[in-house]
Amino acid sequence: MRSERALIAHRSVVELHQWIEEIFTGRAGYPSALxxxxSSFSASFAMITMQGQTIGxxxxxxxxxxxxxxxxxxRIEIDACETLLxxxxxxxxxxxxxxxNGGTVQARWSLAIIDIPEGQPRWRYLHETGIAAS
Incomplete structure (x- = not known):
């Protein structure tokens, strides 16, 4: 059984990508989603992109x-979410x-470190790795 912190983190993974989809599609609710x-990222957030760049x-x-x-x-689909630590x-x-995206499909494995101060998820780190098309 998952802990409360793990449930919060997994829910954050799904919500964050729903907001990203809303922003990139430009749907009417995108200002709130943005x-x-x-507000879901910590001030020290860092990410390794699909191209191997480190961004803040x-x-x-x-x-x-x-x-x-x-x-x-x-349309972004999230699955296979698991707690590693x-x-x-x-x-x-x-x-x-x-x-x-318009007939193109691109998949990646993502690893995230999500801090949970006072029950609120704050993303500290994200590393994305492309999955080769089969």
Whole structure:
């Protein structure tokens, strides 16, 4: 049985990607989704992108603000979410993220460190690795 922290982290994985989908598709609720998304990251957030670049929170914020509505057909599917490690303050999750965009499908494994201060998820680290098409 998953702990409360793990459930919060797994729920955050799903919600975060729902907000990303809303922003990239430019649906009517995207301003609220953008606020919720950006408030989900810790100030020290770092990410390793699919291209192997390390970026921080300001880069992530620019990415989302500059690409509102840029992928109107995007649908993101999250599955295979599992807890790899749990501490008193953080959960390390691995999940598969599949982007469906106008007939193109791209999948990746993602590993996230999510801090859970006072029951609120704050993403500290994300590492994405592409999955080769079979």
């Amino acid at each position: 606020d919720q998304l950006l 929170l300001s880069d992530v914020e620019s990415l989302f603000r500059n690409n509102v509505g840029g992928r109107p057909q995007l 749990e501490t008193e303050s953080s959960v390390v999750c691995r999940y598969r993220e599949t982007h469906h």
